[in-house]
Amino acid sequence: MWESGTASSRSPTPVLRLQRLSFAYQGLLEIPYDTILEQRDSLQVLDLSYNLLDDPALLGELENLNTLILDCNNYSSHVKFPYMPSLTILWINKNKICNLPIIVEEIRCKFPNIRILSMMNNEAAPSYFNGGSLTQYMDYRLYVISQLSSLEVLDDTEVLPKERILAKKTYRMPHMQKGNKRRKELQH
Numbered sequence: 001m002w003e004s005g006t007a008s009s010r011s012p013t014p015v016l017r018l019q020r021l022s023f024a025y026q027g028l029l030e031i032p033y034d035t036i037l038e039q040r041d042s043l044q045v046l047d048l049s050y051n052l053l054d055d056p057a058l059l060g061e062l063e064n065l066n067t068l069i070l071d072c073n074n075y076s077s078h079v080k081f082p083y084m085p086s087l088t089i090l091w092i093n094k095n096k097i098c099n100l101p102i103i104v105e106e107i108r109c110k111f112p113n114i115r116i117l118s119m120m121n122n123e124a125a126p127s128y129f130n131g132g133s134l135t136q137y138m139d140y141r142l143y144v145i146s147q148l149s150s151l152e153v154l155d156d157t158e159v160l161p162k163e164r165i166l167a168k169k170t171y172r173m174p175h176m177q178k179g180n181k182r183r184k185e186l187q188h
Contacts, residue, residue: 017042024049024069033058040064048073049091060084070095077102077124081110089116097122100140104147116153117144125155146171 018039023032028051036046040061049071056075059065060082067089075092077099090111097103103124107114119125126132126140144154146167151159 019043020045020047022047022049023051026051028053031056031058037061045069054079056081058082062086079103079106081106083110085112087111088113090114091118092122093118094121097124100124100143104144108147113150114148115150117148117151118153118155119144120155127155142167142170 019042021036021039021043023036024047028048031048031053036043037058040063042064043062044064045067046059046062046065047069049069051073053070054074054076056068056070057080059068062084064086065084066086068084068087069091071091071093073095075095075097077097088111090107097119103119107117120127121129123130124140126136128137132140141154141157141163145151145159145163153159
């Protein structure tokens with residue numbers, strides 16, 4: 001477990017306020033919330049990689065968390081994340097994510113300020129890592145970019161302006177579709 005931070009001078013007994021915390025490679029079945037939530041005021045980076053985790057429900061209490069690393073766990077497309085507007089970086093590589101629209105909608109709703117997303121080596125993210133073709137990979141990229149307008153990096157590649165334009169042409173933004181549907185309903 002790696003950690004970094006400073007001692008707080010608020011209490012008589014110095015309390016270490018950590019900015020980074022890792023529980024990677026621990027074989028955990030559950031997130032160690034007791035330890036993690038003690039750092040709710042200072043924690044910015046949390047690494048829970050290479051465990052057997054599948055439920056991140058209480059992480060929403062980490063109001064300053066900006067980076068969450070969940071690589072190599074048991075997260076599926078149906079994971080229910082807490083609402084975390086502070087989160088800008090999510091790595092969820094090599095999990096059990098197989099339904100792209102479901103996971104992207106969850107990420108869009110729960111992490112409205114997401115800038116960097118990595119989902120490599122999941123069935124829903126076809127690439128050379130998992131036998132996907134270049135066409136499948138490009139379609140995956142365009143779909144994710146179209147749904148996550150604040151995204152700057154997807155997997156290991158920067159989102160280019162020309163990709164954003166093509167993504168908007170290929171896939172309509174969800175709020176535009178809902179707005180158009182609502183307008184049609186009001187007209188009838």
